[in-house]
Structure formats: structure tokens, C-alpha cells
Amino acid sequence: MSFVDKYIMPFANKLGNNRHLLAIRDALVGMIAITMIGSLSVLLTNLGQVPGIGKYYQNLMVSLFGERWNTLGSDIWWGTLAFMTIFAVFGIAHKLAKSYGDDGFEAMLVAAASFFVLIPQVANVSITPEGGEAVSGSMWGVISWNYFNATALFTGIIVAIVATEIFVRLAKVKYLVIKLPEGVPPAVSRSFAKLIPGMTTIFVIGLFGLLLRKFISDGAYLNDWINKVLVTPLTGAVDTMPFAILVVLLVHGFWILGLHGPNILGGITTPLMTKLGQENVNMYAQGVKDLGEYNVLAGSFLDAFVYLGGSGATLGLIIAMFIAGRKRNKQILALGTPPGIFQINEPILFGLPIVLNPIWFIPFILGPIIMTVVAYLSISLGLVHPVVADIPWVTPAIVGGLLATGGHISGAVLAAVNLVISVLIYLPFVIAVGRIEARKAKENTSTESTVN
Template identity: 40%
Template sequence: MNKFIEIAGRIGAQRHLVAIRDGFVAAMPLIIIGAFAVLFQNFPPIGKFDFVGILNNIFGEGNWQVTTGTIWNGTFAILGMLIAFTIAYNLAKSYEVDGLSAGLIATASYIMLVPATPTDWGLQMAWLGTQGLFVAIILALVLTELFRLLVNSKFTIKMPEGVPEGVVKSFKSLLPATVILLGVGIFQAVWAALIDISVFEMIFKIIQEPLQALGNTLPAALLIAFLNHILWFFGLHGTNILGGVIEPIYLPLIEENIAAFKAGMSAVDVPNIVTKPFLDSFVFMGGSGTTIALLIAIFIVIQREKNHPYRQVAKLGAPASFFNINEPVIFGLPIVLNPVMLIPFVLVPVTLTVISYFALWLGIVPRTVAFVPWTTPPILSGYLVTGGSIRGILLQLVNLFVAIVIYIPFVMAGVRALRQKTEGQS
């Protein structure tokens, strides 16, 4: 166990994985705004209330959708370019070198490699978005490491004392940036001369496409659910540790769904089942372990003993758990290193992953076509991520019921164990 904790802790603190995770976190507000823009553009009627119809009457048929389309173009559609900057920035800051310069160099290099349109030499938008994520990650990590080595060497321009700090940083980065951009330019020229397809297409076909195909499977989803909760059981932040691996795979999958939904495809027919919103909305309700169901189970089992420790933790943790924040429960009950809670804490999300996967695969529930903040409460999140479908809410209710049923006997066992421990001490 100690060896497992040591290894997992090292992985969670690994500089490059942390930079990837923080890079995606930094871009998350733009991702959410872009996803909401598409959701509103295709929002289904609720009874007699037709949101799209009202806006069409006010602004004219399709005119207001220009705004939502523009928001998409400035957020999700350029996610790869944004991520190149944010990852490079965070990695450089971890080395205590100029993060802004590193981010700008990575972004410039990314644009240099983007294939041009054949007629007007514009940038092909497809590679600025999620299809270019792996190129963005590789470029950001490799070029920032090179930038760090050059900046920390003598290959820089030093300014005299009294010069403003911003000017000092700019000139210090000038020669390293020149070397890096020149190197990227030469690389692009050689690549174009020797290979018919672009770097983006090569990496997409060799790395990104197979990983996305693997990620959109039930075994992959089960593995993520299992590892996330095993890490949490040992007191390690499973979501953060796995975030650097999950985000590059599952964000392109939800982007494909959103793009298909935007093009008019039904939410039932969009291509991908397992996405980030799939996990957040149907598996991690109330936080990892679906602990909102655990709190409900505690209130069901412990009704008379108002001051019971479990009930007190449940009352304190309920408001945060409603917004999918469950550290008070994980560390307060505790679930961490609590053998009584290990089985349900892992079994519940694994079970809900299976139920949710088949519900979406069979078309009983629409697939996810919107990206919402992970703090969005259950019920509301189920409605939004499925494009405004009541069936998304019903699936969450079914999952909650199943989770509560699984948790109840273990809560009863925990109550008995706590009572025996208290009686033994007295």
C-alpha cells in the first residue's frame, strides 16, 4: 500500500502532467462558454416554451445564431491553439522562467505547423481545435523544455540595471525564441518536402484517433472509474492525477458530439458515448463515488440518532455535495483508508458506468451534446448535457436509486462497527 501511494503521489506531482492538467483547467471557462453557445443554438422546446423560436422572432430567422457561432469560433474551435499556450505557460512557471514568453513561442510554433488552405493560404480551422490537441501538448512540452535550457544558459541578451522588468524579460527571451522558431520553421520545410501529409494529420492518425477510439469504450470508462476511486481511497486526488490523461482524450469526443448536434444531428445519434460530461453527470454525481447517494443512505439508515457522527458529517457535507464537492465526506466520514467503505465507493461508480453506457448505447437516453461546469448539480446537469432531455434526468434518478441501494448495507455495517468500537472503549 505504501509503495502504491508513493508511486501514485509521484505521478500526481509529475511536473509535465500537472502542466497539462492546469493548462486544460485554465481553458475550461472558454470550453464551457463555447459549449453553451451551441446548446442554446439548438435548444429543444420545453412544452410550449420555444427558446429558439422566440429568438428567431426577435432577431430574424438564424440571425442571432451568428453570435453563438462566433462564440464557438473563438473558444472550442481554437482549443488546440489555446492549450498550446496554457500548457507552455504553466510548465515554464513551474521552472520559474518566463511563462508568457514560453506560451507565446509555443502558440507561434503551433500556428507555423498548421496546414494552410490551398486557395487563400488561410489556416485550416479543423487543426486549430480539438483535432490538434496532441500536437499542442507535444509542442508545448518540448519547446518549453528547450526554452528553459536556452534561457538558463548564457545564450541571452542581458540588459543593464534600471531597465523595466518587462523589457528585460523580452530581450532575455529574444535569442531563445529566435532559435526555437527558426528550428520549427526548418522542421516544417523539411517535413513538407519529404512527407505528403502535415504533422497534424500524422499525429492525429497515429496517436490521437486510436486513443479516442479506445476512450469511447466501456472497458476504458470502467478503468477510469476504478482507478479514480482507488486513488481517492488512499487519500490521493484521483481526478487531478488522471486529469492530464483524461482531458486530451475526452474533450475531442465531446467536441465531435457538439459539432454533430450543431449541424442538426439528433442527440441520440451523435457518435460518442463516453465523454467528460458522461462521467461528470452520470457517474460522479455529488463528486467521486457518487457520494450524494451515500449521504442519502446515511439519512435513511440513521433517523433517530440526530447526533450520530455519520449523520453530522452528512449534514455538513450535503450542501457541498449538491455541487459535486465531496472532500468533507471523503475525509470526514472518512472514506479514505476505511475498509468498510472501500467496496461501495468503487462498486457504485463502476456499476453506474455500466448502466449509463448501455442506456446511451441503446438510445434509451440521448448522448451528451453539451459541456457544463463539473459543479452543476445533478438533475440540472442530466437535463443540460443531453440537449434538454427529460430522459437525462431519469437516468440520473435511476443511478441515484441504484447507488443508494448499494450504499445502505455498508452504512449499516459502518454504524455497527462504530457502535462496537464505542462500546469497547467504554
């Protein structure tokens, strides 16, 4: 415990309180309504592809809304997931600026303008006139949607943080602040006060983009260059079993110490898995049939197949206690079961407790690691459909597996198998704890009798 207090706790607290990681995490969490309705629209549009029920579902929707019923889902997807990076830039800049005491409004707009400065104004297009041959060439004012969706999420995060840092620091330089007379409306006065910092920030970002294309990226814009040298290799490393195991190990290691593992690592893992998840959603929306094309460790993978009942798969612990320790854990089960069904497990983590309790270290960490391996192998081998929809983290176990895989029963089966695995891992420890408590109670009774 001395080692933990001296070396691990300070590092974990520092990482968890980093303003940049907090801004990323809070912004992406704040976008939950956008990502959820976007994923739901893709799910509803593509349920017609699910074997067995797909044909009946499609016939029902056609009979209710007509042949073009699926345009609603396409429209919602276009207005939400197709512009995810833009929403992230606004949200991260706003949250980060507020952490410095700024109101965040001007910083949000400046960051968005800085992002647009760094995307190309010309796109290669191909047009096929009716009855003619295809004509290809460059067209000004046409921007690929890949610069707005999750493909550009890393670029958006970097630009939002850098632009906001420059703007906030310049706004604190009193020589750059324009002060208007007292009679000027406050909104106008605030805007002019940050006029020079805002203009300077956008100019600096634009100059950086020009120098990057001239001297470093061989004419490539920032997002394309980042994808080439950073994101593609990093994403390739993310979608691997070792990385999945590492994330699960760190998350539960922090929890054992009483620290919220998902929140501490969320600023790092959320953008990576969100990007892979949105790639799956986009491929599913385009009707890609080859399961090998999809990412495995993507989107809601952990929520659907590993965090069953919350971190540590504590729904398995609850079931194990119902089986072998119901009488002595009545209060914990009464408090922990209802929220545990919806993936909320703080009553179990701190009430049992699991936190800083060495008896529960092994099953709490070992169970999720085994479940991660089983889930990863099941999807990578084609036994289970990949994750193609974003689900709320509070979605109950098994139901989450069904929805995350686009309504495929294989997802529900995998979640059920992992739930059984968690129960089997926790059960021996529940029995062992019962025996330990019974032995202690017997020793206490013997001691009291001797004293009397």
C-alpha cells in the same frame, strides 16, 4: 499498508506531481470560462431541436430577438470552442514555463509561433460561382479551422510542451543570453535576453516540420500525421466501456489512499475526453440527428452520470445515511450535504472517513463502476441522448444530466436512475456500519461495568 506505502504511494505522488501533467491540467481548467460559455451557446442555440419544448422555445427567441437570434450563439462558439487548441497552447506553455521559474510570457508566444509553424499554409477549397459550376483547387493563406479546434488538441499539447522545454533550457545557457546596459527598460532587457533562445526554438521546430514531411509523413503536416498514427487509434480505444471502467477504477483507487484521483489522472484523461466532447458539441451544432454518430465517453460524461455528489457518487451515501443512519451521523450530514449537492465531497471523504477505511472500499469503488456501465450502455444503445454540452463539475446531480445532453429529459432520467443505484449500493453498508458501531458501544459499556 506497508505494501501501499512502499509501492503505490510513491508512484501516485510522482504521477500527480509531474510538471507536464500539471501544466496540461491547470491550463485546461483555466479555460473553463471559455469552454463553458461556448458549450452554453451551443446548448441555447440548439434547444429548439428538443422534442416538446423546442418549438415553443424557438418561437419565444424569434419574438424577442428576431429571425437571426441564433447568430449570437454561433459567434460565441466561433470565438471560444473553435479555437480551443490555440488557447491550450498558450496556457500549457505559460504554466509549464512558470514551473521552471520562468515568467512564462515569452515561452507562451514562442510555443504559439511554433504551433503555427507546423500547420499547413494551403487548403483545398471549392467555389461555386453564381450560375456556374463548382471549381476546386488549392489556395494559399486559407487554414482549416480543424487545426484550431479540439481536433488538433493533442498536437497543440505536444508542441506546447516540446517548444517550452527547448526554450526554457536554451534560456538558461548563459552564452545565449544577450545582456543590455542597465539604463535599458526592464521589459526590453528581458525580451532581448531571450531573443536567441526564442529564435532558435522556432527554427528547430520549423526544421523538424520540414524533415517530418520529407522523410516520415509523406508530405503530411504534424497534426494530420499524428491523427493518422496515434490519435485516431487512441481515441477509438478511449470511447469504450473497458477504458471507462479502467478510468473510474483508478480514480477511486487513488481516492481510497487519500490521493486526489481526478487530479492525478487529469493530465491524461482530460485531453482525451475533452476532444471527444468537443466533437459531440460540433456535431450537435451542425444538427447531426443520428445518435450513433456521437461519442459516448465524452466531455462531462462522468460528472453528469457517475460522479453524483463527487467521486464515489457520495450523494447516494448521504441519502442512504439520511434513510438509515441520520441520528448517528448528524454532524457529518450537516457538514457534507450542502457541498455534496454541488459535487464537493471532501467533508465526507475525510470526515466519515472513506479514505483508508476498509469498510467503505467496496461501495465506494463498486458503485461508480456499475453506474458507468449503466450510463455507457444507455447511451450506446440509444436510450439516452449523448453528452453534447460541457457542464461545470459543480452542477447538481440530475440537473447535470439534463444540461449535458442538451436539455433532453433522458439525461436527467439516467442521472436519477444512477443516483438510486448508488443509494441502494451504499444502504447495506450504512446499516452494517451502524450495527458494528452499536456492537462496539455495547462491548465498551460491558467492559466499563466490569471494571467498575
